[in-house]
Amino acid sequence: MYVIIWSMGFSICLSLMMMVMCTMISKTSKSDREKASPFECGFDPKSSARSPFSIQFFLIAVLFLIFDIEIAIILPIMLTMKWIMNKMWILTVTAFLTILILGLYHEWKNGVLEWAK
Template sequence: PVLILLGIAVAFAAGNLIISDLLGRKRLNSEKATAYECGMDAVGSARIRLSIHFYLVAVLFILFDVEAIFLILWATNAKAFAAAGVGPFVFAEVTAFVAVLALALAYVWRKGGLTWDR
């Protein structure tokens, strides 16, 4: 049943793309090629290299976002852990997790990974 449903979904999507390509307008004019969001014409190529610093900040954001998810899950289940008798153990685990991430943040901060003026 799952493969049949997947096949139907793929066929429906492909059918919509083919029909819109066949029935859609194909006339290009200069008005369609103009900038519409900010009103400024594009200058240069859109394919520029981003600084490696951007990727470092992106990875750090994802890392601490995952940390926030784990902390929220722990906080919502803290009473259940206490009722099961493993509250202190889980608290120690979460404390160690936060301590390791705090050390990682301190390391990145000391190495200058959070400054933009390079």
């Protein structure tokens, strides 16, 4: 019992000493111009790294993630189909697929899926 307590105390003391030494040894600067500037393979950047991105690309990426997660939800539904075929299961699957299709239809009608306008 004493060995466990001694080893826990030793490991805590050792980790605290290492953290204190690391904070004392490391030198930090509040603001460094080189660290704050964008890095492009050692060259000066040709354009601003803070340039805005296409919101259309972002929306399509979010739609991809949503449909990717829903595929992960649909796969177990298909695997359980041979064991469970009751009214509640059918109602749940139908509601899930209806919401999925209505969401896709809504995005399509709002023009999110059109890349060029």
